[in-house]
Amino acid sequence: MQLQVERELLGAFDGRRRLVLLRLLQHELQQLSLRQPASRKQCTRLPVPGVLQEGGQPLRFRIGFGNDVHRLVRGRPLVLGGVGIEADLGLQGHSDADVLTHAVVDAVLGALGDGDIGRHFPDTDPSFKDARSLDLLRRVVEVMRGRGFRLNNLDATVVAQGPRLAPHISSMEEQLAAALDVSPDRVNVKATTTEGLGYCGRGEAMEAFAVVSLVGEE
Numbered sequence: 001m002q003l004q005v006e007r008e009l010l011g012a013f014d015g016r017r018r019l020v021l022l023r024l025l026q027h028e029l030q031q032l033s034l035r036q037p038a039s040r041k042q043c044t045r046l047p048v049p050g051v052l053q054e055g056g057q058p059l060r061f062r063i064g065f066g067n068d069v070h071r072l073v074r075g076r077p078l079v080l081g082g083v084g085i086e087a088d089l090g091l092q093g094h095s096d097a098d099v100l101t102h103a104v105v106d107a108v109l110g111a112l113g114d115g116d117i118g119r120h121f122p123d124t125d126p127s128f129k130d131a132r133s134l135d136l137l138r139r140v141v142e143v144m145r146g147r148g149f150r151l152n153n154l155d156a157t158v159v160a161q162g163p164r165l166a167p168h169i170s171s172m173e174e175q176l177a178a179a180l181d182v183s184p185d186r187v188n189v190k191a192t193t194t195e196g197l198g199y200c201g202r203g204e205a206m207e208a209f210a211v212v213s214l215v216g217e218e
């Protein structure tokens with residue numbers, strides 16, 4: 001059948017055009033064969049429509065989002081993603097005011113459907129005064145584990161007009177990955193400015209956004 005089709009079609013052409021048409025036909029037939037029952041067999045039926053699977057089992061999958069803003073003031077250290085950064089201004093807050101880590105904590109809690117950082121670590125509680133936010137993140141990771149989830153990946157953005165954060169990004173990723181108990185390749189941190197616009201652009205504050213995905217532990 002395949003040869004007959006090729007012969008009939010190719011009869012109308014010759015030379016280079018014939019070769020091009022032959023290549024096109026071969027490509028189309030290869031694509032068709034890929035869609036034949038052999039590949040269809042590999043697709044497993046979903047037990048519930050729309051439920052992702054891993055190894056034939058329903059995959060427990062969550063996404064969470066976190067956002068935080070802290071004011072920049074004199075006389076405070078600047079800590080981002082657990083990394084101390086030399087700067088004229090630092091972030092104001094009850095804990096170390098690590099705005100990036102706070103956004104990550106909120107993203108994980110959001111994925112778990114478990115409220116927010118203020119509910120778990122209220123700023124009226126003196127035990128959290130000057131607390132290292134990475135330690136708070138570790139406690140939230142314990143909550144995540146207790147609920148049977150592990151981190152799949154984290155993507156975060158810090159919005160700051162200055163100082164230049166690029167030299168510190170990989171350290172932040174390493175610190176956050178260690179607290180989240182994953183390899184650093186699952187953590188991505190970006191830094192951006194607002195080109196002088198808004199409260200971040202005027203150097204009054206820093207803001208952070210974080211998105212996480214969690215999967216059920218095997």
Ligand SMILES: [Zn+2]
Pocket residue numbers: 068069070093097098099102
């Ligand atoms: Zn905060």
